[in-house]
Amino acid sequence: MLDANLKTQLKGYLANLTHSIEIIVSVDGSDKSRELESLITDIAEQSEKIAVRYSNDATLRKPSFQVTRAGENMGISFAGLPMGHEFTSLVLALLQAGGYPPKTSEDVLAQIRDLPGDYLFETYISLSCQNCPDVVQALNLMAVINPRIRHVMIDGSLFQDEVNARQIMAVPTVFLNGEVFGQGRMGLEEIVAKLDTGAVEREAAKINEKAPFDVLVVGGGPAGSAAAIYAARKGIRTGVVAERFGGQVLDTMSIENFISVKETEGPKLAVALEQHVKEYDVDIMNLQRAAKLERGSEFVEITLQSGAVLKSKSVILATGARWREMNVPGEKEYRNKGVAYCPHCDGPLFKGKRVAVIGGGNSGVEAAIDLAGIVAHVTLLEFDSKLRADAVLQNKLRSLPNVTIITEVLSTEVVGDGNKVSGLTYTDRATNESHKIELEGIFVQIGLLPNTDWLKGSEVELSNRGEIMVGAHGNTSMEGVFAAGDVTIVPYKQIIIAMGEGAKASLGAFDYLIRSSAPKA
Template structure:
């Protein structure tokens, strides 16, 4: 199952196991069970501290396995083969159950230990989902720390009956004690905050006590990370307040145009960004959404949705962008019920079904190509009279037998039966005729919108597209406020450009601080 190189690496990791581990497997005579058995045998061979036994419980999912510390009761389990993006989740689970300390804040771990009640989590994933491992790893860690917490990762492609019964059409989908707890990427802090209802007020109180910053960066994507590093290297008091560190990069599957790095994945790059920022004396305030920006007599104030207020001599806005929506009837009603925005994450859930992709740019055409290898049929709808994707992508798309391309199509409504998507209507812009397509899924790939709604009405000038207008040094129309990245008017929304703009805005802010503090002549 595992090649020699992976086995060697795994053996090295498992040398950190200090407590004996027992793996309890539940298998049958299926091909997937045989694959799982092979995987578990390979794991056991790499450490004398790991043993394997078969479960005789007829109610347990098959194939699946639990990981337990001998003499303890830890609720970590995997239903399916945790390969692909989830192989790291498996390795971390083995290490943590085996006594290797988790890389988490001590205060947060204590908060997990003190959670009241019992929690039975189930997380439905796909092995191609780059958002799923964060959720799986967080809940596994919680299960190791608190014996009242149980968690099982479930590969939706192997347990289609459950997926269909629960009408799961987006991953990750997390159930808690039989009820939907959440969908989409969630980190450890976010999950704990959702369970510990008093944590938000406590966090806001702590934020209000912080002394003013020299530079406060709003946003934790590539632009924000670069800005924070450049500011911290100047030796000035630097803070980063972000809704989620990593930003839009976390939703990016493959990155092949980041100079000097031949290929990487969004979550890996986001982790590297955060680790780099943490090498410096930067105050990172995660899971906080900015709500208002106010210029005071001495400081710029950033008011957060939690009610906290942060003050700084200068502010760098790097709030990035989000997926653009169709804004048609039915889209919000059937979001995660057939309407999706991440083909890599949710595509496997539509195996053998009919789907549409909205958008004929590079993202849309790439999505259609990927989905064509999974689903029964893909219909790509483009508003313009021709596709806008690169020629090589268009050529590949047109070579696929199960793809239909419709141009000059204006999507008008998402149709459904109350539980899931059943179709889509569109208008042919050339003839003005209406059409209906029967579908089970719709993947929206029509570009990005800047995350600047919270700035409307402030002194920060925005373009007619809602982008922050910046000058040569990243300066905005508000004194002491700079901006960088996808939220600004700077063209070409690329990671490498955002990083450069973040560095430039930080240097601009530092220059502003020097000039504003200089004695008046």
């Protein structure tokens, strides 16, 4: 199952085990069960500290296996083969069950240990989902730390009956004790905060006690990370407040145009960004959403959604952008019930079904190409009279037999049966005729919207598209406030451009601090 190179790497990792572990396997006679047995055999051969036994428990999913510390009943299970993006989740589960210490703050570990009650988490994933491993790894770690927490990863494409019965149309989808707990990317701290109801108030109190910063960066994506690093390197008091560190990069599958790095994935880059920022003396406040920006007599003040207030001599706004929605009836009602925004994550759940892709740019055409290899049929809808994607992508798309391209149309309504999507209506802009397509999924790929809703009504000038107006040094219309990245009017929303703009805004802020503190002549 594993090639020689992967076995060698795995053997090196498993040399760090300090406790013996046991893998309990539940299989039937299926091909996937045989693949799972081969995988477990390969793993067990790499360490003398790993034992394997089989379970005859008829209630267990098949194929599946449990990872536990010898002599204990640790609650980590995998239903399916955790390969692809989830192979790292498997390796971490083995290491942590075997005593390898997690790279998590003691405060968070203490929160996990002190959680009251019993928790059974079930996470439905797809092996192509780059958001799923964060959730799986967080819940597995919680099961290692707290014996009253159990977690099972479930490959949705392998257990389609469960997916259909529970009407799961987006991954990751997490159930807690049989009820939906959450969907989409969630980090460890976010999950713990959701369970620990007093965490928000305690964190807000801690934030309120912080001394004013010299530079406060709002946003933890490429622009915010670059800004924080450049500020910290100047030796000034620097803080970062972010709703989720990494920003939209976390939702990016493949990155092939980041100069000097031939190819990487968004989540990997996001981890590297955070690690780089942490190399410096930067106060990172994650899982915090900014709600208000004001200019005081001495400091710029940022009020967070929790009610906490941060003060700084200068601020850099790098809140990025989010997926643009169609804004048609039914879209919000059927979000994660057939309406999706990440074809890599959710595509496998629509195997053999009919879907539509909205948008004929590079993102839309790439999504349609990827989905065509999974679903029964793809209909691509484009508002313009022609596709806007690169020619090489268009040629590939047109070569696929199960794709229909419809241009010059306006999507008007998402149709459903109350539980899930059943169709989409659109208007032909040339004839003004209305049409309906029967389908099970809709993937929206029509660009980005800047995250500036919270700035409306402030002194920061916005363009008619809601982007922050900036000058040559990243300066905005409010004194001491700078901006960078996808949230601004700077064209070409690319990671490398956002990083450069973040550095520039940080240097602009530092120059402002020098000049504003200089004695008057």
